[in-house]
Amino acid sequence: MPGGATTRAFGPKGETRTVPDTVARQVWVAAGGRCTICNRYLLADNVTGQEVPIGQLAHIVGWSTAPGSPRGDHDFPVEQRNSAENLMLLCHDQHRVIDHKSLWEVFDVDTLLAMKRRHEERIRKLTGLGHESRTTVLRVVGHIHGRPVELTSASVTTALLANNRFPDSILRGADEFEIDLRAIPGEPISSLAYWAAARNHLEDGLRHLCTQVRKEAVNHVSVFALARIPVLVLLGTYLDKMLQVDIYPKRREGKKVWGFDDFGATVRFGSEILRVGKDPTRVAILCSISGSIDINRLPPEVLDSHTIYELRPNTMLPTPELISTKAALDQFSQAWRILLSTIEVDHPGVSAIPIFPAVPPAAAISIGRHLLRAAHPPLHIYDRAPSSPGYFFTASTEA
Ligand SMILES: [Zn+2]
Numbered sequence: 196m197p198g199g200a201t202t203r204a205f206g207p208k209g210e211t212r213t214v215p216d217t218v219a220r221q222v223w224v225a226a227g228g229r230c231t232i233c234n235r236y237l238l239a240d241n242v243t244g245q246e247v248p249i250g251q252l253a254h255i256v257g258w259s260t261a262p263g264s265p266r267g268d269h270d271f272p273v274e275q276r277n278s279a280e281n282l283m284l285l286c287h288d289q290h291r292v293i294d295h296k297s298l299w300e301v302f303d304v305d306t307l308l309a310m311k312r313r314h315e316e317r318i319r320k321l322t323g324l325g326h327e328s329r330t331t332v333l334r335v336v337g338h339i340h341g342r343p344v345e346l347t348s349a350s351v352t353t354a355l356l357a358n359n360r361f362p363d364s365i366l367r368g369a370d371e372f373e374i375d376l377r378a379i380p381g382e383p384i385s386s387l388a389y390w391a392a393a394r395n396h397l398e399d400g401l402r403h404l405c406t407q408v409r410k411e412a413v414n415h416v417s418v419f420a421l422a423r424i425p426v427l428v429l430l431g432t433y434l435d436k437m438l439q440v441d442i443y444p445k446r447r448e449g450k451k452v453w454g455f456d457d458f459g460a461t462v463r464f465g466s467e468i469l470r471v472g473k474d475p476t477r478v479a480i481l482c483s484i485s486g487s488i489d490i491n492r493l494p495p496e497v498l499d500s501h502t503i504y505e506l507r508p509n510t511m512l513p514t515p516e517l518i519s520t521k522a523a524l525d526q527f528s529q530a531w532r533i534l535l536s537t538i539e540v541d542h543p544g545v546s547a548i549p550i551f552p553a554v555p556p557a558a559a560i561s562i563g564r565h566l567l568r569a570a571h572p573p574l575h576i577y578d579r580a581p582s583s584p585g586y587f588f589t590a591s592t593e594a
Contacts, residue, residue: 204252204282205290212258214277222252226284227318231310232293235286253285253293255307265294269304283311330360330415330441333404335430337376337393337422340383340581351419354443354453360417374400376422385423385581390590393426401433408435415439419453424552424559425576425589431563432592440564442524444557447516455557459520464530466506466537474500476544479551480534480574482562483507484527485515486553492585494577497549502542506534518555528561535571545572547593551586552576566592 202219203211228238230250237250256271257264271281285293293302332355336346355362376382376396381389407413416438420427434440443453469481469490479501481488490503497503508517518524538545548571552559566574573593577586 202252204254204258204277206254206258206264206294208263212277214252214282218277218279218282219252221279222282222284223250225279225315225318226250227322229284229314229318230286230289231283231314232289233286234314237284237286249287250284251287251290252282253290255281255283255311256304265296265299266302266304266307271304283307283314328359328361329363330355330417331372331404331407331413332362333416333418333420334373335376335397335400335418335420335422335426336374337379337426338382339421339423346419346421350452351443354419354451355417357451357454358417358441360415360441362417372400372404376426382423383581385578385587385589387589390425393422394429394590397426397429397433401430405433405435408438413438415441417441417443418560419443419445420560421445421556423578423589424554424556425578427556427559428550428552428563428574428576429590429592431560432566432568434560434564436564436567442557442560444518444555455521455524456519459523462511462517462523462526463509464506464527465509466504466530466534468502469505470501470503472498472500472502474498475502475542476546477501478538478542478545479503479549481505481507482550482552482554482558483513484517484552484554484558485513487513488551488553488586489584493549493551494586494588496588501549504534504538506530513553515555518558524557524561527558528565531562532565535565535567538572539570547573547575547591549575549577549588552578563592568592568594 202213202216204214205211228250229236254276255266256269256276257267258276260267260273275281292298293307332351334346334351352362374397376393379389379392379396404413404416416434418440420430444455445453477498477500479493479497481490481503483505484507488505507513511517518527538548552562554562573591575591576589578589580587
């Protein structure tokens, strides 16, 4: 940008001095290309629409000590008067004002220096705002019904860049936050030992992340997770409530491997009571989102005395593609929080809630994330049995 018109400093009678490129660039950048006094943007000419710089570099202490030089009698060394600290960026109009002889005392050196400092501080602060692009990638990979899940760095980075996010693992040079559950045996048969080991592994893997969050070294996390649903619910409970989290679901088809659709049909969710039980301290939840949970196939520990709530789409049938946009996930999360509050109010004294989640992975993470350990009873997470039509207990969110 500097060179030509941008490196010239103008005097009160139109005479010019050329300042070094580096100095001009410093002043233009520090001022954000805007007039220090009226904040006019100085690169585009508003009248012609041409991108001609209309800003001027103005001397705070005039460049010579001669009587006609504005504020030139100040004791600031003459040889330093073309330095960035003595130059301010102004529009033509304001420049004429400050250099007009009748106003030299109004726009004295201290006043102009204060204006310059205020303007440059404001520009620096404002241009630092906006889109914080840095994110920490958390990858959680497990087997799903015996099949391993692949999650390559390239597909993760592609998904992040599409969302204007930049993974800080590239800066750090390591995938610090990858939790790989694939080495844990017992997933296909869903043994209780598998769920206990998966939970320990998850806790271990997230300990470092939680430390970084507490130290405020991490404030945005992008979650790429594909594992069994109970693992994902647990994962959600470990993600700090204050942390900003973007969830990237694995897509079923198309070129984009991870991430939500940008647009999609509006989906709303709500809950209803399927059965009122005699014991108000016993509640179970069916989440029929990607598929329907059959109330007749609940395990024997869910008794006739349990009140059974079902969370499901309001006007559609459950399908695996139902939560394909971030808006749909937000709708789901909202309905889930409402259900939790309803249970909190209507069923005081509940000690644990059996939950049967037929949900996509992103919703599973949200279920855990919106559970408040202080206010809500722990969830006992059930999953479909591998070789029978029933459901069985996997893990509890109890700390
Ligand atoms: Zn101006």
